[in-house]
Amino acid sequence: MSSTAKFSSQTCTLPSLPELFDHNFLECLLPTTNGEEGFEWVNSSPDASVAGGSSELATLKAFKGLNVRSHKSLYRIDALLHDSWSEDPELTLRLIWNLRSIRDGKGEKELFYRAFGWLYEHHPRTAISNLQMVVAPVCQTSRGQSVPHGYWKDLLNILALVTCDEILDFHSRPGNFLRTYTPKNTFSLTKDALEDQTCRQRTKKQHRHHSRLVGKLAISEYRALYIGVARLFAERLRKDIQALDQLRSLDPNSEREQYRAIQQTISLAGKWAPTPGGSHDRVTNISTAICQLLFSTNENAGSDAIGPLPSIAPHPIPGDASNCTIYRSYYQRWILKPLRETLACPEPLMSANRWNEIQYSRVPSLCMARNREHFVLHDPEGFHLHLAQVQSKKRKFSATSFLPHELVAEAAEVQKAWDAAREEEYPKVAAFKRSIADQQLDDNAVRWWHLTSRLDWTSSFPNAIAVYALSESPVSLPEYDKTNVNPIFPSIALSLVLAYLTQPPFDSGFITLSETPTFVRLEGMRESVCLSDLVNDVLSLKVGGNPDLQAVFSRVLLPLAKEHNVPNKDMIKRVYIFSNMHFDHAAGIVTGPWWLNTTSETDRASRWEEIYSDSIVKAFEKAGYDVPEIVFWNMTGERTLRETVEDDLGRKGVRIMSGFSKEMMRSFWDEAQENGRQERLLKFIKDGDAVGVEGSDDEEEWMSLNVMPLEGMRKALFKTSYDGLVVLD
Template sequence: MTISTQLLGPPAVAGKPSVNQPETNPLPSGEPTVDSLVHQTKTLDLTGTTTKPPMGLTENLSPTFLSTGNPCLDFFFHIVPDTPPDELIQRLQSAWAHDALTALKLVCNLRGVRGTGKSDKEGFYTAAFWLHNHHPKTLAFNVGALADFGYLKDFPEILYRILEGLEVRKDAKRQRSDARRAKRRHKSFSRRRRGEDEDCEDDGDSGDESEPEVEKEEAKASQVIDKETARRLRKEREEAKAAAALHRYQTDASYRVLFDSVAGLFAELLKADVESLIAKQPNKISLAAKWCPSIDSSYDKATLICEAIARRIFPRETSADYEGIEEAHYAFRVRDRLRKEVLVPLRKALELPEVFMSAREWNSVPYNRVASVAMKTYKGLFLEHDKERFEEYLEKVKAGEAKIAAGAVLPHQIIAGLKDEDGGTVAELQWARVVEDFAKKGKLKNCIAVCDVSGSMEGIPMEVCVALGLLVSELSEEPWKGKVITFSEKPEMHLIAGDTLLEKTEFIRKMDWGSNTDLQSVFDRILDVAVQNKLSEDQLIKRVFVFSDMEFDDAASANFGALMEKYYSLNPEGKFNEAEQKKMFQSSWETDYEVVQRKFREKGYNKVPEIVFWNLRNSSSTPVAGTQTGVALVSGFSKNLLTLFLEEGGIVNPEDVLRLAIAGDEYKKLAVFD
């Protein structure tokens, strides 16, 4: 069956003559060849450089590596949600040059909502934007595989950002914020003016007593004109966007291949879903209908994606009704069929909460089918429009008679909802679901979290630290269950107090950190507790999760003060070449780790706790090199990476953990094509 790849656009655009302009970014047509799959079977290159990584100082003047020595591992460890786009792209370029396939897998790991993914949507969009500009075939030909990591809505969003610019969402958010501020200023000014007018003395005849009424009528007329002007301007903007999308499709081969791949994926899934619906097999229906842009939605108007999907589902040759009709009429009819015969019935079959909400059928919303992020977003509306039934559902969840989704919402997003209009009920229940789901997968045997609640962690990193630290404490087994350690010159082990999630998180936030983030003292404290409680080697802490921004005070040198005095007396600017650095920092982390081992052996312990350095803030500080044994380097705000540490096996080194993070079946579908 021949499928037309022609794109017409809305009538206002379709009627205009096509611009004859040479194609940009010419791309060979056709399917990827076997030769282009050579990268898929390439041996994973995580060896990095043979030289020792460069060294420098943390923000707190502690010696640190500035790289793991492996560009791919640097990307995995250093990219966090607050990493600026230009820095992300720079690290991605280095990783791609080192090992393209691994870099591609790390881009997908960045997006992954499930498995071991980091749920960093914005970071993924930045990386996808770079891929389109530099490796367009790799992005376009992997669309089907990429769908396994996030959700199908990612693809219309990527197309939209390619057309409008990477920063289009931030720009729009900034404009809305500016508009709100301007509106508030205008209201404040108007109130002051009215107050001044009322204070003015009446010196005689006020004139036309109907003047206020005249002013009101003039104001109404002005509002009508303003609305009409706004409507006209909005229509002009929409037509301009549609024309730009059509022009891009016609003249940019790289964009056209990506666009066609996205449209083809949606069409393929929707056709299969309709067949499942007809066969009365609703459990086989995907979420394609949920994430497919609606006809005349903002995505559709800006990208023209619905016409492309409709043409693939309803080709001309499938119906005699299409014979001889004009292209514009054909495009109109198949778009209408896409809405009526595909999207509407499939969305109804999926029982999407949004369908009932848009129809104002609040008493029919199936709360057990509300996704985790949607539940967090819409709970206020549920309380407003369906309070009794929604609260009844929450009571059933508490009693174990119903389930609440919590898979996609991040731990710090859950605790952020503790002070919402529902009194934190949804947050408490979602948190309990997260702990329950993890407990089914396994326990964190003999693990403890070290929480960095110092000043440099202020903001979202602090919230993530609190959430992940609490989660580790609740997943750990006795005697470490419910306990955390804070960074300090004299670290303390705390038993988290509180019966509710709110009380527990507040307790962690208020823990004393003593203006110090001394990692070495943490290990001394762990050893002291083990000796005091006469713990056996099996009861000893096996693994320490360090949730921090990696800006430690004294993580690599026992004689830090003397070292720094010598360092700056020799070079006031604090800059040395590699040879000088090696000479200066003789006490490396490996040596420091050996000191820790000796201390533990002296107390009768042959095992030393493994360390998981979990980076939460954009920084170049790197605690260890990529080959350091007994250590893992991970990052991000997602809980998913905890699954890597539920097994009984020990940590080999940071590069080994990276391999495990991208070893799932979904990663095996990825391939590099250019």
């Protein structure tokens, strides 16, 4: 569809929004009620944790339960968030942002949208006031760079989903804002008839969109959300345009340092800002609101005003359709276009067939993955040169958005394409396909190296080893479905990541969990080894059967440490178990199908405590080693009949994490952020009363109980990047 067609069919006007120009718009539209004036909430400091009896904390339950599996379970998401918020609002707010955080959390974008929808419905002031924390550069990378939890497009997605009434349930139908659906029954129409039908349908649809928008803007909560998103974009674009004006006055050669310093202050708001007539703008007209903030003169002009920028007229312009179109075209030509050129956005260059002008070091990781084959086809020399420079560390490489299991799935897919090329009938075609696959495998290997080497820069973390613990040995990898991830992908990926980071003599290897667990060393994995080769090596291993978790410690880990005379300070401190089984199955406490098991929860807990205390703990103490901490990582996806969310408060010495993000694993490792032992106020529920145990005889008993899951949640949620979140209602 051409831009002209978009503009001609879209009604781009807005009703009067006087609060748009008021920086106190939230108080005007959603004033504090009498009940909220004295509102107080429990301040969930990282030094406080409360647990009662054998019941699980609602916040901990939500932390574990809100994962990739819970996307489509609306009732479950609502119940978990409601109970968690009732227990601790601030911690729940951190938990919601943790779902989105690419750097410090789970990176579950759609699950975050769903959780934000719950927050917007029940606590709109809190939801809207914290929108800026999605895009604020509050996360720190290993190189000292500041990056946001999400990206600017999240704001537009949230607004569009709320506008389309899909924020609480965007999985219920095949066609929705996030997943467009095109009917395939138009083949019987002629080209002219199809164009005419499409034009009429487009006009009717845009009229429906505008009518719905006008109705939504009459609702105070929606109007506050709408204005909040518009002001965030307008404020950031104003700053970026000012920085761009400074760049134009500098010589990039003679004033290089100053030029680069100013260039780095320009955000990605210009890239993701709504394009007039684009998908987000068609349902929200948000471009018009941003234009009004940037260009319109208003009665609130002053230190808090966003605009006006130098515009096409020094006087107020009426907000009719014709003038709104002028505003929007000016905004696209003089705001978006120069910012996107400065940011070196690859999409305009790809559309214009200017492939050799693409700066591959500026291409985002997801864009690189989706268009890698196009880069190879249209600019093979430039792309190959980029990969060579990355491998020689002459160029930086962006792989932040990729999770380890995604790279494993990609390597397997490309390897299948390479193998299929051998069956090609025509030799030249086969050679061409193999050459493309070779470059794709090289690119995949570079990104895997970047990911592992980046984690290797962590300043301090306990020695850890992986246990690869699937219920059965896979013959080959299944088809990868990013909306329904098979547990084998993250299990293999995280086992490889941990094998890369583990220190000698446990380096380059992990333990397989089976009837006879073994330590497997992958030779040369720290060298330039293709990731697909490593994946094939893992697939050849024997796992499953009747697993013997006790043997992992007594027959594998301890003998290996004794053989190499490993001192206690260098001994493994944590054992990560990556599995698709229930913990009791992995530990050998329960055999056979879970639903046929009749053993009580108490008996299973007692059996594990017997194994842990009488076998594992005594064996390590006898050998002079500290007992390693056991982390059972839930890898279960929707393909499994039963969700493996373990009640880990009943399993001594074990803690659990859910989600696939590499940063969730790093949250356990980043001990360097904690200088020494922090002063903690521990509350111990005993005989119905809370007793302070700091420095008392009860402290050792409390620490011997199962506080490790709480500690894991605390480390994940009390990073400084979440400190800006505030609860208002």
